[in-house]
Ligand code: SF4
């Protein structure tokens with residue numbers, strides 16, 4: 170099995186949109202809780218592939234009119250297609266006598282914290298996960314933008330990734346970084362969660378590949394609250410259910426795990442969310458880090474997948490973050506349900 174045979178199968182038979190290969194040597198120096206070698210000590214090559222997100226999935230959220238198509242076709246549905254592709258490529262690899270270890274996207278040990286006792290013999294506790302985005306860069310699929318989202322030359326920020334570790338020694342692809350993100354910071358301006366830092370960066374170093382790059386120091390807790398729809402500015406469903414809560418994003422200092430747990434705790438209280446899904450969903454719609462970035466890269470012709478019409482030329486919509494009645498000196502629930510004068514007018518709104 171050559172690299173080309175594998176790529177031809179993945180692209181022409183399975184239908185993935187892009188695929189790249191890194192030798193395991195490029196992961197030298199990776200933290201053990203994220204290293205492919207911790208998952209599979211015999212790994213020789215790391216394969217990363219992408220399936221594009223259909224651009225039209227962003228239309229409803231960008232208009233403030235329709236959320237399900239993003240959740241269904243860009244998240245849960247597309248993730249299933251990535252898993253199906255992973256399975257079919259894995260079968261192809263194993264038909265040639267090599268092991269295929271599929272690694273789905275998941276939070277790393279560092280984010281989620283140790284989840285169980287450490288097995289004997291100096292091993293790591295469970296929930297070791299390889300970063301798909303870093304692996305994608307090292308496999309030559311693209312680069313990480315200032316937003317920390319993977320940008321590919323074909324689709325910019327608009328894809329989901331699959332990852333396979335194998336003991337097959339495959340011809341690698343060159344690493345290419347610094348060609349797509351122009352540091353416009355439009356992602357910073359349009360992120361409703363104030364999650365993307367305008368100036369402060371983190372450097373990611375891959376000594377095995379001889380490369381390093383800088384991304385913003387993402388406030389993952391703020392992003393998680395906004396992503397799960399707990400940001401009033403971009404979540405009419407949340408406003409409808411909790412009209413009096415004031416949760417200014419700028420002031421939130423929660424961790425990713427706290428945001429995750431808070432989203433799961435509140436999810437069942439919001440009827441429109443339950444109608445979409447059985448678990449918390451993508452309410453933000455990646456307004457800054459994907460929609461605005463994509464719009465910018467298309468207009469500047471910095472990516473290949475260009476359309477006949479601009480995606481949008483409108484300013485992103487926002488709802489008031491503060492309840493329409495409330496307290497300047499008090500955060501939390503700010504209205505008195507017993508006092509009709511204090512009931513926010515948003516509860517009487519036509520919107521949801
Ligand atoms: S919007 Fe995209 S291209 Fe512009 S700085 Fe952010 S990641 Fe880079």
Ligand code: SF4
Nearest residue numbers: 360362392453457458
């Ligand atoms: S998902 Fe939303 S909140 Fe998170 S970084 Fe992207 S635009 Fe900002």
